[in-house]
Every structure is written in structure tokens, then in C-alpha cells.
């Protein structure tokens with residue numbers, strides 16, 4: 188029996204990369220998973236992969252930068268799967284530029300996708316997580332089981348990173364709000380934690396061509412990989428495994444922390 192049998196989860200940014208690997212891992216451990224991404228084709232590919240593996244899943248194309256969209260996603264999730272136990276706030280984007288060249292549009296977009304989606308999805312989940320736990324506590328003295336919220340931060344927020352004023356502001360925000368939410372939601376048996384990945388091979392870390400919005404220069408890629416003690420870049424599955432631990436009963440006494448998963452990045456915090 189999987190660690191997540193009978194659990195229902197939402198994973199944001201699950202059409203690609205770390206989110207896809209996490210959605211697949213949670214489904215493989217028994218959860219029904221709502222795959223949320225703003226890009227329809229990759230989201231449906233993730234859904235198909237989970238189904239091929241014998242898992243249960245649905246898709247939401249909600250852009251939860253909008254709170255109303257987050258609420259609709261939560262209502263649809265609970266109407267399809269009956270409840271909600273796990274939220275993985277993973278959606279993220281980069282718009283790197285040295286600080287003196289950064290403008291409001293790049294700042295706002297990166298804060299919106301990395302931080303505001305986490306705010307809105309978590310807020311929209313409260314009636315199904317906090318209120319349900321509260322009713323269980325009233326009836327039985329304790330919640331039936333611990334519910335879980337995780338987020339994807341970044342080691343860049345622990346070390347700083349040139350060109351990422353916007354991104355480190357958002358990811359540092361994630362580390363801080365995880366501590367606040369852990370304190371607010373702990374009394375309801377809701378654990379709140381984050382993973383801070385180091386260098387993971389996804390489109391965010393792919394070699395950047397001239398004019399690309401995402402990605403990083405090849406020279407920086409090679410430098411980043413050379414700094415990893417374990418001698419290889421991370422894979423999305425490496426981070427999915429940490430999210431899976433943090434949403435499973437194995438971490439019932441872990442809350443308010445950010446776990447660096449960097450392969451022992453030299454100069455990094457982990």
C-alpha cells in the first residue's frame with residue numbers, strides 16, 4: 188500500500204519539470220492528483236502519463252494568479268474527488284536580468300507566478316483543509332490525519348543569485364510564509380514545508396539562446412554543475428521525492444522548514 192492511498196492532491200505547475208515529476212510520484216504513491224498548469228498540452232501529457240501508470244488524476248488549467256480561478260479549481264477538485272488533503276505550490280517562472288536593468292513588469296510577473304499563486308491556492312484550500320480539520324477536532328479531539336502543504340522555493344533564495352532580484356524575492360518569500368503558515372495551521376494538523384532545489388535539469392535551467400525569456404547561459408550551467416558535490420545535475424524526480432516525503436505521514440512531525448535539495452552544492456546552504 189502506498190503512503191498516499193486515499194489522499195487527494197493538487198500540484199501547481201505540473202505540466203513540466205519538477206511539478207510533473209511530483210504529480211507522477213504522488214499518484215504512484217496512491218494519491219488522486221489534480222495536475223494544474225496554464226499550458227494545456229503539457230498538462231494533458233502529465234495526466235496521460237499518470238493514467239498510463241495506473242494512477243488517478245484530473246487537469247486544471249487555472250491561472251491562480253487570479254484568486255477566483257484558484258477558488259474554482261478547488262471547487263472542481265472537491266466535486267471530482269470528494270475532498271482535498273495535499274497542496275503542492277510549485278508553479279514558478281524566471282525572468283532574469285541584472286538588477287539595474289530590471290523593470291516593474293519582470294518583477295511583478297515573477298512575484299505573481301512564484302508567490303501569489305501559492306497565496307491564492309493555499310487561501311482557496313482553507314475551507315477544505317482548515318475548516319474540515321477544525322470540524323474533526325470539534326467532533327473527535329483531533330484531526331483524522333495530518334493534511335499537508337508544500338512549496339517549491341529555491342537555493343537561490345538562501346545564497347542570493349546575480350540577475351534574480353525578482354526571483355529571490357519571491358522564493359525568499361516562500362521560505363518565510365512557510366514558517367508563518369506552519370504556526371497558524373499547526374493547531375489544525377496541517378504541516379507546511381518547502382523544498383529548495385539546487386540545479387535541476389528542466390527548461391528553467393536549459394541553455395539560453397539569444398532573446399530567450401527562460402534558461403541560463405551555457406557557461407553558467409557548466410559552473411553550476413561543477414559546484415555540485417554529488418557530481419551531477421539534479422533531476423525533477425530528485426525533488427519530487429522530497430515533496431513526496433513532505434506530504435506523506437513520514438513527515439508528520441516536520442513543519443515550518445525548507446529542505447535544501449542541491450546535491451551538496453558547494454557554497455550553497457546544503
Ligand SMILES: NC(=O)c1ccc[n+]([C@@H]2O[C@H](COP(=O)([O-])OP(=O)(O)OC[C@H]3O[C@@H](n4cnc5c(N)ncnc54)[C@H](O)[C@@H]3O)[C@@H](O)[C@H]2O)c1
Nearest residue numbers: 200202203204205224225277278279341384386387389391
Ligand atoms: N529547475 C531548477 O533548477 C529549479 C531550481 C530551484 C527552484 N525551481 C523551482 O521549481 C519549480 C518548478 O520549476 P521547473 O524547473 O520544473 O520549471 P518548468 O518551467 O519546467 O515547469 C514550470 C511549470 O509551471 C507552469 N506555470 C507557469 N505559470 C503558471 C501558473 N500561473 N499557474 C500554473 N502553472 C504555471 C509552466 O507552464 C511550467 O509547465 C518552480 O517554482 C521553480 O522556480 C527550479
